[in-house]
Amino acid sequence: MSSSYDAIILGAGIVGAACALECARGGMRIAVVEGDVVGGGATAAGMGHIVIMDDSMAQLELTRYSQLLWAELAPELPEDTEYETTGTIWVAADQQEMEEVYRKQAVYGQQGIVTKVLDRPALRKMEPNLHPGLAGGLLVPSDAVLYPPCAARYLLEQAVRHDAVVVPKKAVRIGNGRVELNDGAILESQRIVNATGTAASDLTADLPMRKRKGHLVITDRAPGFVRHQLVELGYLRSAGSSTADSVAFNVQPRKTGQMLIGSSRQYDADHKEVDRSMLVRMLQRVQQYLPGIADLSVIRTWTGFRASTPDKLPLIGPYSDDPTIFLATGHEGLGITTSLATAKLLMNYFTGSRSAIPLEPYLPSRILLEAQHA
Amino acid sequence: MASVRQHSFDVLIVGGGPAGMAASSTAAAHGHKVAIVDDNPSLGGQIWRGRSFSSASKRAADKTAAAWYRKVQNAQITHLSGLRVFDSAQAGVLLAESQDGPNSQYGQWELHYRKLILATGAQERFLPFPGWTLRNVLGAGALQSMVKSGLPVAGKRIVVAGSGPLLLAVAAYMRAHGAQVVEICEQASMGQLAAFAFGLLASPERILQGMQYKLQLLGTPYRTGCWPVAAYGTQRLETVVLSDGRRTREIPCDYFACGFHLVPNVELPALLGCHLKNGFVEVDPLQQTSVPDIYCVGEPTGIGGLEQALVEGEIAGLASTGRVEQAQPLQRERKKMQSFTERLEKAFALRPELRRLPDAQTIVCRCEDVTFSQVREYASWRAVKLHTRCGMGPCQGRICGTAGEFLLGWNANSVRPPILPVRFQTMAVAPAIQEIKSQNG
Ligand SMILES: Cc1cc2nc3c(=O)[nH]c(=O)nc-3n(C[C@H](O)[C@H](O)[C@H](O)COP(=O)(O)OP(=O)(O)OC[C@H]3O[C@@H](n4cnc5c(N)ncnc54)[C@H](O)[C@@H]3O)c2cc1C
Ligand SMILES: Cc1cc2nc3c(=O)[nH]c(=O)nc-3n(C[C@H](O)[C@H](O)[C@H](O)COP(=O)(O)OP(=O)(O)OC[C@H]3O[C@@H](n4cnc5c(N)ncnc54)[C@H](O)[C@@H]3O)c2cc1C
Numbered sequence: 162m163s164s165s166y167d168a169i170i171l172g173a174g175i176v177g178a179a180c181a182l183e184c185a186r187g188g189m190r191i192a193v194v195e196g197d198v199v200g201g202g203a204t205a206a207g208m209g210h211i212v213i214m215d216d217s218m219a220q221l222e223l224t225r226y227s228q229l230l231w232a233e234l235a236p237e238l239p240e241d242t243e244y245e246t247t248g249t250i251w252v253a254a255d256q257q258e259m260e261e262v263y264r265k266q267a268v269y270g271q272q273g274i275v276t277k278v279l280d281r282p283a284l285r286k287m288e289p290n291l292h293p294g295l296a297g298g299l300l301v302p303s304d305a306v307l308y309p310p311c312a313a314r315y316l317l318e319q320a321v322r323h324d325a326v327v328v329p330k331k332a333v334r335i336g337n338g339r340v341e342l343n344d345g346a347i348l349e350s351q352r353i354v355n356a357t358g359t360a361a362s363d364l365t366a367d368l369p370m371r372k373r374k375g376h377l378v379i380t381d382r383a384p385g386f387v388r389h390q391l392v393e394l395g396y397l398r399s400a401g402s403s404t405a406d407s408v409a410f411n412v413q414p415r416k417t418g419q420m421l422i423g424s425s426r427q428y429d430a431d432h433k434e435v436d437r438s439m440l441v442r443m444l445q446r447v448q449q450y451l452p453g454i455a456d457l458s459v460i461r462t463w464t465g466f467r468a469s470t471p472d473k474l475p476l477i478g479p480y481s482d483d484p485t486i487f488l489a490t491g492h493e494g495l496g497i498t499t500s501l502a503t504a505k506l507l508m509n510y511f512t513g514s515r516s517a518i519p520l521e522p523y524l525p526s527r528i529l530l531e532a533q534h535a
Numbered sequence: 536m537a538s539v540r541q542h543s544f545d546v547l548i549v550g551g552g553p554a555g556m557a558a559s560s561t562a563a564a565h566g567h568k569v570a571i572v573d574d575n576p577s578l579g580g581q582i583w584r585g586r587s588f589s590s591a592s593k594r595a596a597d598k599t600a601a602a603w604y605r606k607v608q609n610a611q612i613t614h615l616s617g618l619r620v621f622d623s624a625q626a627g628v629l630l631a632e633s634q635d636g637p638n639s640q641y642g643q644w645e646l647h648y649r650k651l652i653l654a655t656g657a658q659e660r661f662l663p664f665p666g667w668t669l670r671n672v673l674g675a676g677a678l679q680s681m682v683k684s685g686l687p688v689a690g691k692r693i694v695v696a697g698s699g700p701l702l703l704a705v706a707a708y709m710r711a712h713g714a715q716v717v718e719i720c721e722q723a724s725m726g727q728l729a730a731f732a733f734g735l736l737a738s739p740e741r742i743l744q745g746m747q748y749k750l751q752l753l754g755t756p757y758r759t760g761c762w763p764v765a766a767y768g769t770q771r772l773e774t775v776v777l778s779d780g781r782r783t784r785e786i787p788c789d790y791f792a793c794g795f796h797l798v799p800n801v802e803l804p805a806l807l808g809c810h811l812k813n814g815f816v817e818v819d820p821l822q823q824t825s826v827p828d829i830y831c832v833g834e835p836t837g838i839g840g841l842e843q844a845l846v847e848g849e850i851a852g853l854a855s856t857g858r859v860e861q862a863q864p865l866q867r868e869r870k871k872m873q874s875f876t877e878r879l880e881k882a883f884a885l886r887p888e889l890r891r892l893p894d895a896q897t898i899v900c901r902c903e904d905v906t907f908s909q910v911r912e913y914a915s916w917r918a919v920k921l922h923t924r925c926g927m928g929p930c931q932g933r934i935c936g937t938a939g940e941f942l943l944g945w946n947a948n949s950v951r952p953p954i955l956p957v958r959f960q961t962m963a964v965a966p967a968i969q970e971i972k973s974q975n976g
Binding site: 198199200201205241310311314378379380381417435437438440441444445447448454455456457458459460461462463 | 622624625903915917918921922923924927928929931951952953956957958959960962963964965966
């Protein structure tokens with residue numbers, strides 16, 4: 162038995178769910194293959210910060226574009242998505258980091274992104290629980306937070322309303338227009354989208370992707386303890402580094418009044434267990450910035466894996482010699498933010514229509530080309 | 536700033552109830568360096584804590600308790616009171632946090648061990664029904680602890696309901712404190728219980744225990760095949776509704792003590808990687824778990840009550856200190872008790888009608904205010920958690936997850952550190968971890 166679709170999306174994480182909705186809304190006949198809980202992969206592990214980042218121009222364009230798409234969608238998101246435009250404050254520890262605040266403001270400003278420089282008193286007024294010795298920060302008011310598993314579920318529900326079919330199975334082999342499922346069934350399509358996150362390499366060989374582990378901590382409720390997502394300016398250095406293990410101060414207020422705490426980055430740590438030494442480094446860093454957090458309770462810790470590429474940009478579009486295989490993965494620590502833009506770019510590619518931002522920086526072939534030139 | 540205290544022991548016992556007391560005093564007999572850690576200020580666990588026992592008492596049960604307290608006092612044991620174990624740093628090292636008290640300036644305690652005996656006990660099972668979150672609707676054991684810490688109940692009307700021998704113990708306790716226990720309502724049927732009572736003839740202590748309860752409860756109706764279906768009240772509890780499946784009765788009362796037998800505390804064993812079977816820690820005849828050098832005793836191995844907890848504690852105390860032959864007679868005793876445990880389990884098996892207790896609006900997860908209608912459509916515990924936040928609050932599903940296992944067949948067994956909430960600063964302490972030499976080699 163086999164069934165045929167205009168596109169088959171593998172994986173119902175936030176990226177797969179977003180792609181399914183975009184394609185289904187465009188009138189395509191879609192099947193979504195998900196072997197586990199919807200939004201239960203990296204989507205369930207991560208922080209759900211809808212954030213503009215400027216590690217590269219391409220990253221800035223993609224995150225900015227996607228953030229606008231989230232803001233557009235926000236009014237229709239159900240309450241359990243917990244979408245809230247909290248804004249981000251990039252916290253500067255000292256005068257040297259204040260230089261970075263001004264640099265960042267200039268870069269954002271060129272893209273028309275509104276920001277506000279906070280000096281020491283302004284920072285203190287906005288976030289009284291931050292250490293009084295911190296120099297200041299940059300407020301990005303358009304940044305938001307949401308609860309990713311429910312966002313993924315909502316996107317998938319909307320796709321189903323547009324007649325997408327959810328197949329609760331695991332894909333075991335893909336190629337030549339066929340998806341073989343773990344029960345032996347075959348699905349057919351000329352467009353097979355591998356959106357299985359870090360598992361994408363199991364289905365598509367030789368992906369330029371590594372797993373990057375992160376630790377997370379959730380506190381008990383303490384409403385108002387922090388009001389914006391707070392991230393240290395050193396974060397970019399930490400996120401951008403492609404070798405050493407790193408931690409950075411990154412604290413998010415949840416609608417529940419809890420605080421979700423990231424973020425650590427470790428390559429090649431394959432097991433899911435919490436690594437105490439990383440956890441301790443991360444928590445100590447948080448205590449330096451928010452001394453008063455010491456007396457709150459931690460109720461759980463866990464880990465998640467990012468799908469990381471050499472240039473920290475996702476892989477969107479065709480990849481191998483097989484013209485039926487497409488990728489939508491490699492979103493590293495930004496897949497919640499960039500899921501909606503990924504879906505748009507993919508759909509633009511399928512229909513041959515003009516995209517709002519250039520697709521080239523995210524085409525998987527860029528990395529192949531680079532490898533050939535190296 | 537929080538700091539670390541490091542200690543090293545030959546045998547470390549977690550849990551200061553009867554099982555842990557028996558294990559520690561037995562292990563300490565031959566000069567081994569032994570410590571017992573419990574999150575309460577005093578030893579005794581759920582049953583003995585906060586009471587005093589005299590060996591001159593006429594009651595056999597009191598004599599037993601007094602004897603064990605004496606053994607613990609006379610043995611060389613480090614008593615780490617008010618410390619809660621929350622994580623394992625690595626094999627051979629547990630992390631604990633001091634609860635409020637004289638030692639609370641030491642945020643983190645690093646407890647090194649060669650052998651570990653887990654005696655973490657059990658807690659009540661709660662099942663949600665309309666009104667169960669009202670004020671003065673409490674767990675049976677929870678009401679008992681509140682009375683132990685000073686809640687006056689003299690003259691109060693109390694209905695005790697749910698399942699298990701604990702109901703009798705709690706009712707007797709309330710009577711002794713002057714409460715009017717209106718009735719005790721056991722969900723198991725008479726037929727189920729009769730089969731159990733017949734088997735009891737093999738164990739005289741149990742009959743005695745049973746009779747004591749009866750004497751104390753004279754005049755209090757003990758109804759079987761009867762269960763709670765709702766509780767009503769505006770600000771606080773006013774009446775409870777009980778059903779026998781055919782008709783319902785409404786009874787006015789001040790407190791409703793309600794628990795559905797016990798569920799073992801297996802978070803720490805699970806975190807340490809001990810193999811579980813049907814929700815209990817699997818042990819061999821020497822109480823060894825699947826993890827080398829880790830033993831488990833008392834309720835986590837099966838809800839067997841006091842005597843089994845004591846015998847298991849003794850066996851592990853001997854086995855962990857290399858005295859395997861001495862454990863043999865105890866092993867035979869334990870084997871006999873195990874058939875009791877199995878009968879107990881059958882006698883108090885929960886009836887299927889209880890799966891229909893919650894209605895759509897009934898709160899299932901009290902921490903996160905999640906209703907039954909929100910959770911019942913999901914196929915797995917993980918999906919429920921991720922999509923409804925059920926079990927994501929401070930208790931991390933200890934109550935709703937356990938209820939869901941019975942109501943909806945969830946498999947709610949995902950442990951992550953910390954196993955209980957812990958202060959941020961305690962979690963943020965870097966473990967000192969060096970092998971510290973124990974004085975007795
Ligand atoms: C610690 C941490 C913090 C993060 N913080 C943020 C943040 O603040 N902001 C942000 O934007 N991003 C953040 N991210 C990144 C973000 O979480 C990910 O980029 C995003 O969730 C990726 O989504 P995905 O759909 O590609 O992958 P996943 O969510 O992993 O989804 C893949 C799905 O595919 C399914 N699947 C796998 N194999 C198969 C198969 N063979 N057949 C069928 N189905 C299969 C899986 O079950 C899964 O549901 C963070 C990530 C981590 C780890
Ligand atoms: C609420 C309740 C009330 C009960 N009342 C009665 C009664 O009145 N009469 C009766 O016959 N039986 C009663 N029982 C049953 C009785 O407790 C058992 O039959 C028996 O005493 C079990 O002994 P134990 O040592 O296995 O466990 P427990 O007596 O439960 O002892 C376990 C101890 O370990 C501690 N502990 C657990 N985890 C940690 C940790 N991570 N760190 C530090 N300490 C920890 C607990 O606080 C507890 O003190 C009750 C049980 C419960 C749950």
